[in-house]
Amino acid sequence: MSGRQSKRVWRRYALLGLTSLLLAACSEQTLPLNSLDPKGPIAERIDGLFWPVFWIAVIVFFLVQGALLAAILIFRDRNVEGQKEPKQIHGNAVLEVVWTAIPTLILAGIAVPTISAVFDLADCPTGAFEVDIVGHQWWFEYSYPDYDITTANVLVIPTETEVCANMTSDDVLHNFWIPNLNGKRYLVPGSNTELRLNADEPGEYWGQCAEFCGLSHAKMRARVIALDQSDFDLWVEEQQEVPEPPAEGTPEWEGLQVFQQAGCTGCHVLAGVNEPSRQDVTVVAPNLTHFASRSVFAGATLPSGFDPTQEEREAALASWLADPPSIKPGSFMPDLGLTADQIDALIAYLESLE
Ligand code: CUA
Numbered sequence: 001m002s003g004r005q006s007k008r009v010w011r012r013y014a015l016l017g018l019t020s021l022l023l024a025a026c027s028e029q030t031l032p033l034n035s036l037d038p039k040g041p042i043a044e045r046i047d048g049l050f051w052p053v054f055w056i057a058v059i060v061f062f063l064v065q066g067a068l069l070a071a072i073l074i075f076r077d078r079n080v081e082g083q084k085e086p087k088q089i090h091g092n093a094v095l096e097v098v099w100t101a102i103p104t105l106i107l108a109g110i111a112v113p114t115i116s117a118v119f120d121l122a123d124c125p126t127g128a129f130e131v132d133i134v135g136h137q138w139w140f141e142y143s144y145p146d147y148d149i150t151t152a153n154v155l156v157i158p159t160e161t162e163v164c165a166n167m168t169s170d171d172v173l174h175n176f177w178i179p180n181l182n183g184k185r186y187l188v189p190g191s192n193t194e195l196r197l198n199a200d201e202p203g204e205y206w207g208q209c210a211e212f213c214g215l216s217h218a219k220m221r222a223r224v225i226a227l228d229q230s231d232f233d234l235w236v237e238e239q240q241e242v243p244e245p246p247a248e249g250t251p252e253w254e255g256l257q258v259f260q261q262a263g264c265t266g267c268h269v270l271a272g273v274n275e276p277s278r279q280d281v282t283v284v285a286p287n288l289t290h291f292a293s294r295s296v297f298a299g300a301t302l303p304s305g306f307d308p309t310q311e312e313r314e315a316a317l318a319s320w321l322a323d324p325p326s327i328k329p330g331s332f333m334p335d336l337g338l339t340a341d342q343i344d345a346l347i348a349y350l351e352s353l354e
Contacts, residue, residue, distance in 0.1 A: 034179055040200050046183055056106060124162070129162065137214050140152065141170075149239045154300070157232070160229075166194060178224050215329040216329050219328045243289065251348035264346075267332075268285045268287070298327060302317070303317075321338055
């Protein structure tokens with residue numbers, strides 16, 4: 001191959017590499033899942049471990065690759081007439097001790113802060129704010145034992161508060177991951193795990209189930225909303241209210257009729273519509289009591305986009321109600337064969353549940 005040809009081949013490879021990198025970035029929706037942007041003391045502790053280790057690894061990489069490159073260049077076969085074969089060496093005790101000792105020291109140095117952080121972050125401190133998280137295929141259920149609130153898809157927490165999530169799973173292994181607030185932790189069927197969450201500032205923190213849990217694993221997302229204590233108290237008050245039944249004849253009332261007659265109440269609980277409370281029922285679907293107060297639904301995948309309008313939200317809800325499994329493959333919510341009018345009525349009703 002001539003020099004020009006090989007240059008062309010290399011250019012092609014470089015282009016291919018760049019294109020695949022670009023395409024890899026074009027997923028359906030880019031989620032702001034960034035472990036390197038800590039928004040609270042727990043994530044900061046982890047971040048504080050990551051960077052020193054990263055820079056040590058960078059230095060080691062350049063030292064080792066530099067030495068390798070130097071050896072290749074300095075000792076290469078120069079194809080010179082009469083060049084003698086270099087001296088053959090096997091084993092060098094000093095060198096081997098040194099290159100075993102250096103990594104050992106580096107690893108031991110890294111282990112000290114790592115192990116202490118792992119233990120410090122492992123268990124919830126006493127007196128933490130308690131939340132229960134249950135993983136379901138494919139959505140997260142959140143309940144607040146001290147407040148008798150059960151919700152789904154959106155976990156609301158107070159800021160600057162040590163929150164302790166007691167987690168378990170209703171079916172298979174799931175993994176709760178809010179990268180801005182902490183690392184990942186498993187939700188294990190038949191067992192309990194704890195995850196600490198602590199957000200410095202009010203905001204919306206995105207998350208994702210981080211363990212393959214079946215067909216719609218990728219569509220099992222999470223959203224944490226952190227509120228100032230006063231806003232949080234207000235939220236609690238609103239969530240504890242039982243929604244007023246809509247006035248007869250209104251579109252919301254029509255929607256309630258559909259809700260009760262189309263089979264929704266077989267799986268979903270809605271305070272004031274179908275009691276008893278969740279504790280007595282096997283939970284198979286999100287509690288919808290304050291559905292409209294949540295920014296997302298359908299495993300926190302809808303509405304997509306970062307700042308959806310009310311129209312976009314309703315359009316997403318319409319497509320979800322029309323055929324859930326087409327949006328979340330394997331969804332246990334079936335296509336109920338609702339008519340367009342029934343869907344409109346249901347949307348009017350659900351969107352009134354603030
Ligand atoms: Cu739940 Cu992946």
